[in-house]
Amino acid sequence: MFNKSTTAKTLTMVLAAAAIIPVVIAVSPVEASAASVTDYVIEKDGVLYAIDLGTYLDMKAGKAEFLQGTSVKYIESSNGKVYTLLDFLDAKAGSGGSLSGALQLLEQHGEPASVDIGQVIVDKDGNVTLQQPESSAAVFEVLSID
Numbered sequence: 001m002f003n004k005s006t007t008a009k010t011l012t013m014v015l016a017a018a019a020i021i022p023v024v025i026a027v028s029p030v031e032a033s034a035a036s037v038t039d040y041v042i043e044k045d046g047v048l049y050a051i052d053l054g055t056y057l058d059m060k061a062g063k064a065e066f067l068q069g070t071s072v073k074y075i076e077s078s079n080g081k082v083y084t085l086l087d088f089l090d091a092k093a094g095s096g097g098s099l100s101g102a103l104q105l106l107e108q109h110g111e112p113a114s115v116d117i118g119q120v121i122v123d124k125d126g127n128v129t130l131q132q133p134e135s136s137a138a139v140f141e142v143l144s145i146d
Contacts, residue, residue: 035103041074041082041117042067049130050076051120059122066128074113077103081112 039050051059059067075088083091083106091110095101106112116133123129 035077035079035081035100035107037075037088037099037103038078039076040072041076041115042070042120043073044070044130047118047130048073048115048133049118049120055120055122074115074117076117077106079107081107082115082117083110084113087111 037053039052040056041048041050042056043049056067056072072085074082074084076082087106087110088102091105092099092102095105118133119131121129121131
């Protein structure tokens with residue numbers, strides 16, 4: 001059997017080891033697969049364009065002339081869904097300011113927007129090209145009106 005001295009030493013060693021060994025925190029599957037904001041959708045000259053979040057932030061910080069007269073209207077998440085900026089900000093407020101919480105709320109309760117979006121393409125030299133949106137609306141030709 002263990003005597004009191006051996007038990008006390010063992011307990012001390014276990015407690016000391018617990019303090020030294022780092023605790024590993026597992027990420028829940030929901031957090032691991034959480035969506036993120038990948039693009040801002042801006043309006044420029046009446047047309048919507050998606051711009052990579054990092055590119056937008058770099059251009060905004062550099063006060064890029066391209067962004068003058070534009071405004072962010074929508075956000076696009078990594079799951080490809082588009083939400084209005086207002087819905088996103090409301091969801092963010094409702095989730096305590098958490099970006100992932102906001103996207104999770106939108107995923108569960110939000111209504112994705114159905115809009116035609118072009119693409120802002122910036123090459124390595126900083127040249128901006130606007131790829132026009134492809135209309136999702138069907139185009140019909142009127143042959144005759146009776």
